[in-house]
Amino acid sequence: xxxxxxxxxxxxxxxxxxxxxxxxxxxxxxxxxxxxxxxxxxxxxxxxxxxxxxxxxxxxxxxxxxxxxxxxxxxxxxxxxxxxxxxxxxxxxxxxxxxxxxxxxxxxxxxxxxxxxxxxxxxxxxxxxxxxxxxxxxxxxxxxxxxxxxxxxxxxxxxxxxxxxxxxxxxxxxxxxxxxxxxxxxxxxxxxxxxxxxxxxxxxxxxxxxxxxxxxxxxxxxxxxxxxxxxxxxxxxxxxxxxxxxxxxxxxxxxxxxxxxxxxxxxxxxxxxxxxxxxxxxxxxxxxxxxxxxxxxxxxxx
Amino acid sequence: xxxxxxxxxxxxxxxxxxxxxxxxxxxxxxxxxxxxxxxxxxxxxxxxxxxxxxxxxxxxxxxxxxxxxxxxxxxxxxxxxxxxxxxxxxxxxxxxxxxxxxxxxxxxxxxxxxxxxxxxxxxxxxxxxxxxxxxxxxxxxxxxxxxxxxxxxxxxxxxxxxxxxxxxxxx
Numbered sequence: 001x002x003x004x005x006x007x008x009x010x011x012x013x014x015x016x017x018x019x020x021x022x023x024x025x026x027x028x029x030x031x032x033x034x035x036x037x038x039x040x041x042x043x044x045x046x047x048x049x050x051x052x053x054x055x056x057x058x059x060x061x062x063x064x065x066x067x068x069x070x071x072x073x074x075x076x077x078x079x080x081x082x083x084x085x086x087x088x089x090x091x092x093x094x095x096x097x098x099x100x101x102x103x104x105x106x107x108x109x110x111x112x113x114x115x116x117x118x119x120x121x122x123x124x125x126x127x128x129x130x131x132x133x134x135x136x137x138x139x140x141x142x143x144x145x146x147x148x149x150x151x152x153x154x155x156x157x158x159x160x161x162x163x164x165x166x167x168x169x170x171x172x173x174x175x176x177x178x179x180x181x182x183x184x185x186x187x188x189x190x191x192x193x194x195x196x197x198x199x200x201x202x203x204x205x206x207x208x209x210x211x212x213x214x215x216x217x218x219x220x221x222x223x224x225x226x227x228x229x230x231x232x233x234x235x236x237x238x239x240x241x242x243x244x245x246x247x248x249x250x251x252x253x254x255x256x257x258x259x260x261x262x263x264x265x266x267x268x269x270x271x272x273x274x275x276x277x278x279x280x281x282x283x284x285x286x287x288x289x290x291x292x293x294x295x296x297x298x299x300x301x302x
Numbered sequence: 303x304x305x306x307x308x309x310x311x312x313x314x315x316x317x318x319x320x321x322x323x324x325x326x327x328x329x330x331x332x333x334x335x336x337x338x339x340x341x342x343x344x345x346x347x348x349x350x351x352x353x354x355x356x357x358x359x360x361x362x363x364x365x366x367x368x369x370x371x372x373x374x375x376x377x378x379x380x381x382x383x384x385x386x387x388x389x390x391x392x393x394x395x396x397x398x399x400x401x402x403x404x405x406x407x408x409x410x411x412x413x414x415x416x417x418x419x420x421x422x423x424x425x426x427x428x429x430x431x432x433x434x435x436x437x438x439x440x441x442x443x444x445x446x447x448x449x450x451x452x453x454x455x456x457x458x459x460x461x462x463x464x465x466x467x468x469x470x471x472x473x
């Protein structure tokens with residue numbers, strides 16, 4: 001009798017485990033399920049997208065479109081993305097109660113070998129729907145900030161989402177990135193970039209930001225960050241140990257990312273992207289800062 | 303015992319002073335001439351047309367930003383076939399910061415042309431003095447001269463901002 005009870009209990013536990021495993025395995029929305037690249041319409045969409053991006057001044061390396069994937073994520077709602085892009089789908093409940101799938105780019109795991117060899121690395125080339133894409137509005141670098149112990153160079157790109165259907169708002173993404181280095185007998189311990197809405201800017205509302213969380217790495221490796229609101233925009237940097245430490249503020253458009261670690265006379269990068277919406281016809285202006293911190297370099301034991 | 307620590311402290315202080323002055327001090331404030339800047343631009347053109355990214359980025363203030371800009375501009379296939387035209391040049395002043403640092407000034411060459419894919423570009427090729435990066439005491443920001451990047455100093459109130467208005471390049 002006891003044997004039967006124990007056997008029933010074990011079977012029950014096994015059954016529950018199997019069910020739970022199946023449920024867990026089924027829960028992530030696999031984008032491959034929506035892949036229509038090899039259909040005639042998928043091929044046509046990929047070719048048109050590549051041509052359109054080229055006409056818009058983007059320099060695709062995949063003119064034969066073999067490196068592009070086309071997904072129909074909702075009826076007649078297409079996503080065109082580099083084959084190497086890591087994308088997840090999220091179910092988003094709409095105002096009318098219906099559920100719509102929305103793509104989200106995944107901040108690349110530093111160990112993700114796909115991204116290290118991404119043929120589209122560092123380019124903004126992805127767009128769902130034929131007429132929606134991020135258009136470059138401004139690109140600037142700033143003159144070097146330098147002291148006796150180190151320096152930091154920083155740049156930004158500002159993109160506007162073209163072709164979105166929001167009649168009230170315009171959407172913009174700021175990509176802010178930098179390289180810092182220590183001098184002489186000093187070592188770099190952190191490099192910090194921040195942004196916040198400038199006083200004369202149009203009102204901002206949060207849409208998205210990336211990295212979404214702190215990143216810790218063991219060695220220098222490429223990392224891709226991205227914004228995927230309607231269309232996808234990516235930037236690839238190199239992240240080195242110890243990692244990046246983000247601060248996302250509730251104030252729209254205010255964000256900070258800090259590289260931290262120890263680097264003696266070796267360059268370190270830090271980058272982030274923020275996406276905001278402004279009243280239609282408005283213009284977002286961010287106040288930016290870039291700083292580095294150093295300390296006396298004391299060599300460790302050989 | 304106290305004397306020993308005092309000697310160590312003095313040696314460290316002298317070491318820091320000598321190190322920062324000799325090896326790591328700020329570059330000098332001598333203006334970058336048009337000839338010096340043009341010479342670097344010519345070198346950049348030669349390296350770019352030879353698709354020698356390593357050599358091109360040796361001219362840059364920051365190798366990481368140079369490599370990033372190369373990719374963002376479209377990689378090797380976007381390198382212009384023809385050298386750029388210098389349409390303007392001006393000096394960007396050095397700005398002293400309250401904490402003792404500075405924002406490094408230098409010479410801007412405004413260059414124009416068509417990139418390797420036939421897209422027109424206008425870039426601000428910025429040459430500044432640096433003991434720590436670049437070649438022979440000079441370094442370049444926006445060494446990828448077909449990238450379309452501008453160069454900015456801080457605003458009058460000491461802040462850095464993104465573009466204050468959409469500008470003529472907006473579609």
